[in-house]
Amino acid sequence: MAEDxxxxxxxxxxxxxxxxVVMVLIGILRYFVSKLIRTFQNPDGKIVKEGQxxxxxxxxxxxxxxIPPKSFRARRTYYSNEENGILHVPKGQAPNPQAQMFSDPNMxxxxxxxxxxxxxPQTLTFAFVNFFFSGFVAAKIPFPLTQRFRSMLxxxxxxxTVDVSYVSSRSWYFLNLFGLRGLFSLILGEENAMDDTQRMMQMGGFGFDPSKSLGAEKDxxxxxxxDWVLPKFEQRAEAVLRKLAK
Known part of the structure; x- marks a missing residue:
């Protein structure tokens, strides 16, 4: 039985x-340091155009x-036509982001x-937390949890024997690491609205691939x-008017 x-x-x-407090201050400091070392580059006109x-x-x-069905079909043909549609990327012409990165040293x-x-910063912060704050039961979740959350909390x-709802100090560090996105967005603005989960997912990539976005949007x-809603709207309006006339 779990102990209280x-x-x-x-x-x-x-x-x-x-x-x-340390996690918030480190996040703010890292934001300003990343702004100082950021390299400002003129956006690629082709990438901007494809994004639009x-x-x-x-x-x-x-x-x-x-919009009417005929107008929609004309617009869809303009976008996704296999011959000259602006969303169609011919095979063999799609850019290789990895090759682009190696060809551009600035990127x-x-x-x-x-x-x-x-x-x-995260390596140093984890070493600091592990040295000074490790081994404490720091908080308790105000609702019951299953045993699957034990390794995380x-x-x-x-x-x-300790109830799953209790949170260790090391787990509290990870909860703050991945859960302070909203607070940082409130303090630093929407420019900082990217948490560490998204950053870690982007570490395995080599940049933005516009051909994938074009192909996915085309599909x-x-x-x-x-399903044009205007005729149905007219029918509903007529039905409402007939009911009011009665």
């Missing part, structure tokens, strides 16, 4: 609150039912700076089932 613990207020004052095409096609998909250097600005505490536009 009484958390000491000293742990709250000297572990929980300082750890949270994707946005226009996406707007067409979302508003397709508000490779900028990616290295972004990765280092994430890896080095009680990292560093090997006690199977999505091809399968759209057009």
């Amino acid at each position: 613990l009484v958390l000491d207020t000293t742990i709250r004052d000297w572990v929980l609150i300082p750890l949270s 095409v994707v946005i226009r096609a996406r707007n067409l998909r979302s508003s397709a039912d508000f 490779a250097m900028d990616m290295m700076k972004k990765n280092l600005s994430m890896i080095i 009680q990292n560093g505490i090997d006690l199977s 999505s536009l091809d399968i759209v089932q057009h």
Whole structure:
């Protein structure tokens, strides 16, 4: 049976609150350091153009039912025609982002700076937290959890008799690491609205591949089932008017 613990207020004052404050301050410091080492490059006109095409096609998909069928078919042909559609990327002409990175040293250097600005601070922060704050039960989740959450919430505490809802100090560090996106967006603005999960996912890539976005949008536009809502609206309006006339 899991034990119920009484958390000491000293742990709250000297572990929980300082750890949270340290994580916020490190996140803010890392944001300004990344701004200082960021390399500003003029955007590629082709990439900007293709991005705008994707946005226009996406707007067409979302508003397709508000235009007549003939107009929708004409627009879809303009976008996804296999011969000259602006969303169609011929085979063999798709750019290779990996080759583009190796051909442009500025792109490779900028990616290295972004990765280092994430890896080095997090490595030092984890070593700091593991040295000073490891081994404490820092907080308790106010709702029951299953045993599957034990490894996530009680990292560093090997006690199977402790209730799963208790959070260790090391797990609290990881919860802050991946859960402070909203707070950073509020403090630093929407420019910083990218958490560490997204950064880690981008570390394995070599940049933006516009051909994939164009192809995915083309496939999505091809399968759209057009259903013009205006005739139905007129029928509903007539039915409402007839009811009011009665």
